[in-house]
Amino acid sequence: MNDNVGNDSFDEAAQDDALEEALRRAAAILDPVPAELRHLAVEAYALHSLRDLDARLAELTFDSLVDALPVRGADVPRMLTFSTGDLTVDIEVTAEGLTGQVLPPQPARIEILGTAQPTATGTVTADEMGRFLCDLLLTGPFALRLRTDEEVVVTEWLRV
Amino acid sequence: MTSCSGTVLLSRITAGIPHSAAYDDLPYTRGGAVDRDAVGALVQSAADGDAAAWKALVDGLSPLVWSVVRAHRLSDADAHEVYQTAWFRFAQHLDRIREPHKAGSWLASTARHECLKVIKSTRRLTPTDDPQVLDGISEDRTPEESLIESEEAAAEAERIRRMWQEFEELGDRCRELLRVLMASPPPSYQEVSGALGIAVGSIGPLRQRCLRRLRARLVARGVR
Structure with missing residues (x-):
């Protein structure tokens, strides 16, 4: 608050507050959170409670969209890297699907999770070199759950 | 447990959050x-x-x-x-x-x-007036049903719609800030800062400017 507020300023500040409140009511009527989205957010808790307790979270450490020089063109693949400890997953998302590699190279079973049914979607296997390929088109938010011989790793949710 | x-x-x-009769269903x-x-x-x-x-x-x-x-x-x-x-x-x-x-x-x-x-x-933005949003008031959502019951309420609905229209036509900075501020319950400035990437200290002055700009538009259009 300013020190030199007179009655007029008080009045104006009160009008500001009233207008903000009127906008808040308008937003609640004209542009509320869609009910199905609220529902999905509630459901997202299953990710936490169902998550394998020993699953490690691999955070997004590289995203070509923000970390690389901008490249023009419609078919530029989105390159992503998720890391946790010494395990890294590189992914390339194109219009054809998704390719990737687990590093250090090792076989893994990889589930592709979507928000519609967060417990299961596609499954793909990484070969001895850690490479995997999947023609599943990623639409909407997704995460990968990897099971290597030693551990379970889940990537951060991301939308591509 | x-x-x-x-x-x-x-x-x-x-x-401690008071309710007003028309909006009882909206937390x-x-x-x-x-x-x-x-x-x-x-x-x-x-x-x-x-x-x-x-x-x-x-x-x-x-x-x-x-x-x-x-x-x-x-x-x-x-x-x-x-x-x-x-x-x-x-x-x-x-x-x-x-x-x-x-x-x-x-x-x-x-x-x-x-x-x-x-x-x-x-790199594709939606046009300024999202018809779905502007038409929202005529859809059959519970709070509105109660609003449209009387003529007085219909006038109120029209007033809200026109206010929203003026809000939508504000410049980007003001429109963005006010859209975040009107979240319910009111967000803290810390949250607004996270939402828009602007310094906490600049939110107050910007808020004041934007609200007054909107108010001036509403007065000019005879919406009150």
């Missing part, structure tokens, strides 16, 4: 902000397995996340996906959030970053 604590905390959040449309300490405790409880605490977080912070997404004017499909991404990632990070009482800011800035990525990857 843990679910009890969730219920208690939920009532703590809703307590948090008036008055007080979410108690930030309560948010911290809810995050803790949810991390410990309390589903009711999680639901309370969704109820209390969903409008903020939605406001952030709307402020960035994404297409409906993109808006929905960003909203989901923010919440799914929040669920993943539940037991690693460093400052649980700032969960609102965390969600707001996560949503913002995802919005910026969408804008960067599509």
